[in-house]
Amino acid sequence: MAIECPMERVEFTLTVNESLHLEYPRAKTPTGWVTFGFDVDMDRAITQAVSGMLDLMQDLLQVTRTEALALASVAVDVRVTQVVNGVRGAHAVFSHGAVRKNREGSRSIE
DSSP: OOOOSOOSOOOOOOOOOTTOOOSSOEEEOSSEEEEEEEESSHHHHHHHHHHHHHHHHHHHHTOOHHHHHHHHHHHEEEEEEEOOTTOEEEEEEEETTSEEEOTTSOEEEO
């Protein structure tokens, strides 16, 4: 991965959470969660990004894989990350607040 933007000086603080066992990168941004997939085949890159998002949604929302997939079908956007140097990249975006729990415990889509 690369960060491609003009910068004079940057400081990073990284914390390793050894209890997480991630297969693909993910990021929490001010607007939502992002999961990534990279492969020479765009379909496989998309599958990786979506699979990572379903894993994340299961953890965040305490739902089954099937429920996460149903929620993702209306609450997750998949976008192209890159198409250069023979590697295709995709990322899945799940906005904060896109799914909320109501008083009865069921989920609603915003």
